Amino acid sequence: MREIVLFTARSMQTPHPVPFGALIVNTRTGDRLMRATNAVMRENDPSSHAETRTVRLACKKLKRPFLAGYTMYSTCEPCAMCMANALWARLDRVVYGATIDDAKKHVLQIYIPAKEVARRSDMQCRVDGPALRDLCYTLFTHPNMLKAFRKWSSRKS
Numbered sequence: 001m002r003e004i005v006l007f008t009a010r011s012m013q014t015p016h017p018v019p020f021g022a023l024i025v026n027t028r029t030g031d032r033l034m035r036a037t038n039a040v041m042r043e044n045d046p047s048s049h050a051e052t053r054t055v056r057l058a059c060k061k062l063k064r065p066f067l068a069g070y071t072m073y074s075t076c077e078p079c080a081m082c083m084a085n086a087l088w089a090r091l092d093r094v095v096y097g098a099t100i101d102d103a104k105k106h107v108l109q110i111y112i113p114a115k116e117v118a119r120r121s122d123m124q125c126r127v128d129g130p131a132l133r134d135l136c137y138t139l140f141t142h143p144n145m146l147k148a149f150r151k152w153s154s155r156k157s
Contacts, residue, residue: 001073001097001132005139008037008050008075012144016042019098019106019139022054022074024067027092033070034058041152050074051082055089066090075136076103077129080110083117087125094118096129097136106140106149 008021020038025031036053040046051074059065071093072086077100086094100109115127130136139145 001075001095002135003032004035004073004075005097005132005135007035008139009142011037012139012142017142017144017148018050019103019136019142019145020050020074020076021139022050022072024054024058024070024072024091027069027071033067034061047081049079049082051078051094052085055085055091059089068092071095073097075139076100078114078117080112080117083114083127084121087118087121087123090123091125093126093128095131096127097132098140099130099133102133102137102140106146107152 004021004023011017018038023035024033034054034057036050036057038050039048039053051072058067066089068090070091072091074096076098077096078086078094094114100111100113103109118125118127
């Protein structure tokens with residue numbers, strides 16, 4: 001989790017800071033497969049959440065649509081879209097830091113807990129969290145991130 005927080009924190013010094021990052025590792029060995037941050041604003045794509053982007057990139061790298069044998073670490077609890085994507089990818093486990101409640105203090109959310117999405121699925125995926133919640137939440141409260149949140153909320157839909 002610390003690795004993905006540090007990776008995501010680097011975005012705070014860019015024109016497009018984001019508090020959302022995800023890392024996929026081999027469940028057995030811990031070897032890193034792929035990591036990415038949220039790119040919704042940068043790519044003008046509402047589906048470019050960190051978790052979804054990381055799954056896409058990991059599947060492309062492995063040249064297969066499934067990630068059984070892998071675990072995802074996310075700086076924030078996956079939204080319903082991202083958790084569904086993790087389930088379809090057949091990830092073994094998802095571990096998250098900050099919670100949906102933490103995120104909704106700053107940005108709009110679909111308030112369905114990741115564990116609830118997993119529980120209602122035919123696919124199995126263990127969901128653990130929050131892990132290092134306070135550390136992950138610092139990404140949301142970084143001054144450059146707070147400035148970006150204000151800019152996001154002032155955009156017309």
